[in-house]
Amino acid sequence: MLQTLKTITVNTNNQNLYEITDNVLSILHSSSIKNGLLNLSILHTSASLIIQENASPEVVDDLNVYFNKLVPMDSSLYKHNLEGKDDMPAHIKTSLTNTNLTISVKNNNLLLGTWQGIFLFEHRISPQQRKVHFHLLGE
Amino acid sequence: MLQTLKTITVNTNNQNLYEITDNVLSILHSSSIKNGLLNLSILHTSASLIIQENASPEVVDDLNVYFNKLVPMDSSLYKHNLEGKDDMPAHIKTSLTNTNLTISVKNNNLLLGTWQGIFLFEHRISPQQRKVHFHLLGE
């Protein structure tokens, strides 16, 4: 059994989806593990991880608009507003998406569909430095 | 360490939940792995995976109705309508549910609760051929 543990750092600037597929592939290709399970964990509660279409920028725009409508940045709706109007909505959007993703690795490649990319979904407005943990277990 | 990698093909016809528990069990029982972690990944961005009650067909009906109300098929709400009114809602519903599931395997069986089944959640209206990747790692 071999294990590769690394951390990916992503600097974000406003609510958006930031594709990290290449960051993940870069670590994967430097590992000697051919087949195994890859776990990605975001170490925050106000940003999340999703796998989504990476061909059309309109999909990303629509996701941003939809999630801001579903979880309004209206402080009157929440008790927890310590860090601003985007604070509690960020926690809720994280709950509605994912903190962890587990992806199959085959022949030292990510087993993703043709149109799938891995995204960090930033839910805060102000710039943030985000940490995503990469843990691959296999042989 | 042993690994079993297979692909499950599911033909869908309209938005619905399609139970795939038996497809998963069939591959599992043909594997010699007794205990391990099973990752299921759907290789699409307009269909997803969920674990839900498989006893009452009303639960499935209600889930379909609820998700169509939560994410309306109203093209005026989205920029991305290339493949029809169900296109962008399909991406959003995928984001709100799961692209991957990781399930514990014990004694060559799925560790699921009494009422739990594994479903492919189809979000497109037109017929689709879907691929779900099965990756079991254990011994």
Added chain:
Amino acid sequence: MLQTLKTITVNTNNQNLYEITDNVLSILHSSSIKNGLLNLSILHTSASLIIQENASPEVVDDLNVYFNKLVPMDSSLYKHNLEGKDDMPAHIKTSLTNTNLTISVKNNNLLLGTWQGIFLFEHRISPQQRKVHFHLLGE
């Protein structure tokens, strides 16, 4: 390869988030596995698992309020009301959150962010005894 399989029992009383981080750590620290992947699976379809902020009780309150607004306990909206007005909403809330979490284990510790805790999200009103399966694979 080593594997540790255990079950965590959680008694719940009304809809709420119940932190189980200490229950998970207690099993982890009694295992001899240093590095690996930990899968947590809830064996029910009317309660779920999320990783959320564990510092502010207001976050927990706001999550409860938000999810009850997003998925109203209004029996006229659902066909499946066998076990009461919270029955179908419980299934939907489970679909919107997670049945499984996969967490990285490093140096016999959970790789969580500073503010992250693991919670069982109870969606039923009446008292329940919930089972969460712990499966750690590593060495």
